[in-house]
Amino acid sequence: MEVSLNWIKKYVDLSGADDPGALSKALTSLGLEVEGMRIVGALPGVVSAEVLECGRHPEADKLSVCSVTDGTETYPVVCGAPNVAKGQKVLLAKVGAELPGQGPGQPGLKIKKAKLRGQESHGMICAEDEVGLGESHAGILVLDPATPLGLPMEKIPGLGDVIFEINVTPNRPDALCHTGVARELAAVLGKPLRYPAAALREAGPDIAGLIAVELEDKQGCTKYVGRAIRGIKVGPSPDWLVKALKSIGKRSINNVVDLTNYVLFEVGQPSHAFDLNKIRGRKVIVRKGRAGERLKTLDDAERVITVEDMVIADADGPMVLAGVMGGKDSEVDAATTDIFLETAYFTPSVVRRQGRRHGLSSDSSFRFERGIDPLNTAWVSDYLAALIARECGGEVAGGRLEMTAADHPTQPRNVSLRPVRAEKLLGTVLGAETCARRLESIGLVRGAAARMNGEDSIAFAIPGFRGDLEREVDLIEEIARLGDYNGIPVVLPSLPLGFKALPPLESLARRLRHHLRDAGLNEALNLRFSSRKVLAKLGLAADDPRSACVPLRNPLSEEWEILPTTALPALLNAAAYNQNNQERNIRLFEIAKSFYHRPEFRTERAPGVLEEEMLYVVLAGEWPDRRPWGSDAVASMPVEFHHLKGILENLLAAAGVKARLAFPGSETYLHPVECGRILADLAPPVPGTEVLCGTLRAAGRQKAAGIGCFGILHPRVLAAFALKGPVLVAELSLAGLLAAIPEEKKFAPFGHFSTMSRDLNLVVEDYRTHGEILAQIPSSRIPILQEVRLNSVYRGPGVPDGKKALHYSFIYRHAEKTLTDEEVNKVQEKLNQELAKDSGIVFK
C-alpha cells in the first residue's frame, strides 16, 4: 500500500522526526515493512525563483520574455504561459535539468540554452504537469510569495512528498489507511494522534422520507448505514483532493467519488455513493443474488450474479456487487444532484468469496475481506457526508438509516493479559506497567485488574480497528512489537541432551549420493513438474501404474501440468540440454520423488497421493578409462553397458543390501536385450508402508522383487528426447532398497594358507554368455574354490568365426592347510568334466 508522508503529517506532528529514512526504519520495526520509498518532486536543477521582469516577446504575441533569478544568478527565460507576471515566485528549470516525460513511455525534456524567435532563453518556468506535480497545464505554477529563492523543488513546502510502499500483512487491516499508519508512528514517537473531524449540518427533510433500506442478508452484512445528500454539484475535485489521491497513485474521477476514496485511504472505511434518483423504487435492499440476475460493474464488465453473491439492489435488481464494485447504472455522474451514501460492514469471508468468484479485487474489497472497524461505521458516514456537503455543496438530509444485525459488535471487546505470561512467553522482564503503557499507546484502554489461572491479569478494551487482537497472545505480540523485538534477550533453551539418528530414508539417500559423487557422477536437481506429453515419450503401456500422475488444477504452464510418477523424463531433458551445449559427457544422477495419484487411499485427511523416492542415473558420452601412460594411452572410452553395471554393483554394495542383477529386463523405455533388472529379497513390509514401494515392488512379492532396472535407452525414446546415443539409464527405488534384506557383515575365518590357481581357455558360440558358463560350475560343491575370475573375452585370429574365447582363472584355497598340486588338479579335472558335459564348450 502506498502512503504519503504529507498526508500522514495531517494526523501526527512529525516536526523534527520526518527524516524519510528514519521513518521507514521505524515503520519496518513496527511490522509495517517499508518495501520501497519514493521521494516525489525531486528534480535536480528545478528550483524556486522570482520573475524580476516580464515583457511581451517582440515577435510573438503569446510569448513573454522574462528575467528570472534563483537568488544567485539571473537568467533570460522565454515563457509561453498566459499567467506569468512580474514579481511571481515560480519554479525554474535551469539549463541541464531533466523534466519527466508527459505520460508513460514519453521521453523526458532536457533543458538547454535556446533561442525562441530570436530571444535567448536559459531555462523554463514550469507548469504543474511539466514537473509531475499535477495534471494542470493551465499556466505556470505560482508559488507562495514567501517561498525562499533557490530551494530545490522537493524542499519547497507543499510540493515535495515521500511515498512509502508498505507491505501490510493480512492481520493488520487497521494499517491500510493513513490514520492507521499515523497511529503507529504517534505511538512510537510518544505524540498524540489527531483524528480527522468535520462538522455535519443536517437540513431539509429526514432521510426516511427519501429512501428506505432493507437488510435481508444479515450474514453477509451486519451493519448498514445510509445517508442522503441533496442538491450537490458533481464536478472536478478541488486541488488538495486531486493531489492527495494522485500522491498515492489514484486517479481523480469526480468530487463525490474522490471524497469516498479519500476517506477510504484516510480512515480505512470504504463507502459507496449512489445517484439517489437512479435507485428504482426508492429502496435499497442488501440481499443475496438471484439466479439470472446481471450487473454491469464500473469496469464495464457484464457480471452474471449467482445465488451465493451478495448484492445491493433496488426494487428492480442489483446495483452493486456488495463490498467489491459498484454498478454502472447507479453511478454518480455529472448530472447527479442527489446521492445516497452507503457505509457498511460486510462479512470478510463473504466479500472475499465473491471477489474471487468474479475475479475482482478493489481497494474496498481488499479492506472488507481483511476486516474493517465494526464500531466506526456511523461515524464515517457522518464524516463523509459532512465532507461531501462542504466540497460539493448540497445539504445532508436529517438522520441516517442504520441497520444492525444482532451479532454485530456494539462495544469494544475485552481481552485480559497476564503480564507474567507475557514475560514467560517472550523470555524477558517487562513489568505490568510497561506492558500496559505499550498497549495504551495504540489505543487500547486499560480496565480492571483481576486474576486469571492463578496469575494477575489486566483487562483491556480493544478498539474496533484492531479486530486482530482477540487473545492474550495477541496482546503479548503487541507488547513485543512496540518494544522492539531486538530488545528481547538472546538465550539458548535449556533442553536435555539427546541424539536422534537420521531416519533410514535420509541416511540411505545420503549414502547413495555420496557414493555416486565419489564414483564420478554429478548430482542433478529437476523441478518436479512435468506433462503427460513428456511422460508419453517413455512409451509406457496404457495400464502402466505410472500413468497415474498427479494433475494440477492451476499449473504454471502446459509443460508443468502434473507432478509425474517418474523424474526420468526430466533427467533425460537435462541430458539433452547438455548435449546441445556441446557437453557430450553426461554423468547425471538424481534422487527425486515420484507421485502417484491413487484416489483409493484418499481419506478425510490423506490426500490420496503416494510419494516415493527414486534414484535415477543417466550416462552418455565418454567414461574416463585410462590405460598406462606410455602404452597406447587413451583418456576415455565411450560409456557402455558394463560401466553402468559396475557403478550399480558398487552402489548396491555401498547401500549394504542383498540385491542382484538379472537379465534381461522388461522395461518399455529400455533396449529389449541390453537391459537388466535389480532384484532383492524384501523383508516383510512394515504395516502401513506396503503401498509406498510404488511400481517397482511387485505387489505382495517378497522373493526376488524388482526394485530397479537399468540398460541402454530404447532408440525410440532416444529420438523422442532428441538425445544423441547411446544413453544409459538406471532407476532404483529407495523404498525397495530400504525394504531389501541388509547384507550382514560377519567375520569369516580365512586361514593363512596360500592360494593356487588354474587357468582355462574355453571357446563357445558368440551368443553364449559368461553367466551361463558360471551357472554350470558347481561352486557350492567345491568349498576350496574361492573365485572364478574371467580374464578376457577374445574374438579374432585363432578363434573360428562366430565364436569367442573366454579365459578363466580358478582360484583355490583351503582354510586349514596348504593345497597340493595333486589335490587341485583333481578338483579342476572334475570341474572340467562338468563343463565338458556342455557340447557347446570347447577346451583350448
Next chain:
Amino acid sequence: MQPIDEIRVRLDGDVQKLESRVAGKSAAQAPALASGPEEEGPTPARQFEDLKVRYLGKKGEISGLLRAMGTLPAEERPGFGKLVNELRDRAEALFAALQERIQEMEIAGSLAGSKLDPTLPGYRVPLGSLHPMSQVREEIIAFFQGLGFELAVAPEVDNDWYNFEALNIPPDHPSRDMHDTFYVDDKVVLRTHTSNVQVHYMETHPDQPIRIIAPGFVYRVDNDATHSPMFQQVECLVVDKDISFANLKGTLFLWARHMFGAETTMRFRPSYFPFTEPSAEMDVSCYFCKGTGTVPTGTGTVPAGTGCRVCKQTGWIEIGGCGSVDPNVFGKVGWDAEKYTGFAFGFGIDRITMLKYGIPDISYLTRNDNRFLRQF
C-alpha cells in the same frame, strides 16, 4: 719394516684414487657407477672388489706379509705382527668406508635415473559433484542434529488441513494470499511451506517435548529470477514447557554464526504468520560487507568501496520467518496451549545456497547444466 710401509703407502694411494674417482662422478654421471658402459675400464664397484682382494684377500698382500713373518727373527715377529695387524685394521676400515660410499652412490644413481614424468595426469575417475543445495542441506541438518534435533518429514502433496487449517489459516482467510498455492483439487494442495511437518509431527507425537528439523521441497505459483515454483525450505520446531521467544533468538543466533561466520549479528522485524505469535522476520548482517553495505578492501573480486550487491547495500540479508507457536495451532492438534509453548522457524535452502556460492539466478539450481554442477 720396509714392505709394510711400502704396502701402506700403496694402499692409501689406491684407496684415495678410487675414492676420488667415486667422488668425481657428478649426479648425472652417477648411473655409470652402477651399470654404465665400461669404456673407462672396470666400474668402481668392480675396482673396489679387486682392490679389496688384492690387499685383504686370502692371497692378498697383507696375508702375504703374515706368511712372510715366519722368515723373520723370532724377536722381531711380535713387533712385525703388531704392525701387520695395524695395517689390516686400517685397510679394513678404509674399505668399509669406501664400500659405504660406493653403495650410496649406486642407490643415488639408480634413483636419479628415473624416467618418470610426475607431471602427467593421475589415473582416476574424476570426482563427481553433489548438488550445492544438497551440501547446504546436509550442513544445516548436521548443525541441528548436533543440538539434539530429530529429522522429520511430511508429504509434499498434502491435505488442506495440514498445510493451512491446522496452521490457523482458515478457508477464505486473506492470509491465504501470502501463499500462491498449487491445487490438485479443493482439499489437496502442493504444500506451500514445510510447516505442515509441524502438524503431522504434533499429531503423531502428542503431549511431549518436541525438537525437530524438517528440510523439504515446497511449491508456490511463482517463477522469476529469485523465485522458483519449487524450492527447498527447512523448518524447525521446538516445543516444551518453558520455551520463550528469547530461546528462539538464542537458537537462531547460534545457527546464524555457524552458517555466516562468528561476526554475524541479527535483526528481528515484526511480521505475520498465522501459525506463530509473536511472528518475526529474521535478518542477518551481510557476511560479505560485514553489514556496512559497502564492499570492504581485500575481497579480491569486487572493487572496494562500491555498493555491496549481496545485501543490495542494506547491510542485511533476509533469512526467514519465525515466531512462537500460536496457541491456535496447539489447539488444532489437541495440545494444551497453557502447558506448552514453543517456537518455529523456516528459511529457504535455495536462498542460503545462492548466498553461500554467489549464484545470481535461482534457475541455475534446477537447469542441471554440467558447467554449473561440476563446480560444486
